[in-house]
Amino acid sequence: MTLGGWLRRAERLYAKHGVALGQTAALAHDEALYLILRTLGLPLDSGPSVLGRKLSAPESAEIGAVFDRRLAGRVPAAYITREAWLGGMRFYVDERVLIPRSYFVEIIPEQAGPWLPDPARVTRIADVCTGSGCLAILLARHFKKARLDAIDLSADALEVAKVNVRRHKLSGRVRLLRGDLLDPAPGGRYDMILCNPPYEPTAHVDALPEEFRREPRLALDGGPDGLALVRRLVGQSARLLKPRGVLMIEVGGGRDAFDREFGHLEPHWFQTMDGSDCVCLIQAARLAPRHARARS
Numbered sequence: 001m002t003l004g005g006w007l008r009r010a011e012r013l014y015a016k017h018g019v020a021l022g023q024t025a026a027l028a029h030d031e032a033l034y035l036i037l038r039t040l041g042l043p044l045d046s047g048p049s050v051l052g053r054k055l056s057a058p059e060s061a062e063i064g065a066v067f068d069r070r071l072a073g074r075v076p077a078a079y080i081t082r083e084a085w086l087g088g089m090r091f092y093v094d095e096r097v098l099i100p101r102s103y104f105v106e107i108i109p110e111q112a113g114p115w116l117p118d119p120a121r122v123t124r125i126a127d128v129c130t131g132s133g134c135l136a137i138l139l140a141r142h143f144k145k146a147r148l149d150a151i152d153l154s155a156d157a158l159e160v161a162k163v164n165v166r167r168h169k170l171s172g173r174v175r176l177l178r179g180d181l182l183d184p185a186p187g188g189r190y191d192m193i194l195c196n197p198p199y200e201p202t203a204h205v206d207a208l209p210e211e212f213r214r215e216p217r218l219a220l221d222g223g224p225d226g227l228a229l230v231r232r233l234v235g236q237s238a239r240l241l242k243p244r245g246v247l248m249i250e251v252g253g254g255r256d257a258f259d260r261e262f263g264h265l266e267p268h269w270f271q272t273m274d275g276s277d278c279v280c281l282i283q284a285a286r287l288a289p290r291h292a293r294a295r296s
């Protein structure tokens, strides 16, 4: 069989098994091709001619075993290959962390830049709920003078983040801290506090497709209405932001509820390519007590 033949077979199998997509790729074709290329150790940017490559019997068997894990076993592709890509960067991942797919990748740096007093002078950033460390690393790459505090409650997740921070040679600028939201922040104020928290309402988590339930529950469950952590983070951020600093949060499907509760803080919602517009920015000045009083 050729590689292209296996790809067509895999696409049929994806449809038959009705697997969920969205962690590694949006289309079965793309995820299947990715898994075949990775299994054979071929470059991910191989041209169309690779489809005609003949497979040996052992290669074909190896690919079959990978699709068995993915389709019958419902193991997410990224946990099979132990990698995920975000913003053109490669991250180590395993079952201890959420598979990176944050909408922040569309927003950092271009869309966020104009909201910062001077991106070149951003010196302190907190990435709360850092998971694999992917967003802290993206931020460190963009804000070259910044030092980052990457915080997570999960010691397991921080082990994964440590691997990624080392691989991207950022140990000198990204500090990993364990604790609840901003509790471990060591003092001083941030130019930016960014957070992709768990935001699925608890009742939705058990109804997620099996692939998604393979991810740590701690990374998904945002409490009864999905905003439990968001609510606490908004409360903590005022005292930890510089006067012209910004808080940026991804809220998933919680935008309407967020606006009802925090509309008085005048959040700016960023546009995302799929129209979900679920990342907002709040300026530190809006978080000041005067605004909080205006609400009550």
Ligand SMILES: C[S@@+](CC[C@H](N)C(=O)[O-])C[C@H]1O[C@@H](n2cnc3c(N)ncnc32)[C@H](O)[C@@H]1O
Binding pocket: 097, 098, 099, 100, 101, 102, 128, 129, 130, 131, 132, 133, 134, 135, 151, 152, 153, 154, 157, 179, 180, 181, 196, 197, 198, 199, 218, 219, 220, 229
């Ligand atoms: C949605 S994942 C985001 C991971 C990563 N930032 C990303 O975008 O891929 C949420 C992360 O929040 C962490 N977390 C959950 N509750 C937390 C809390 N109270 N304080 C800090 N981190 C928490 C989880 O362990 C998980 O790694």
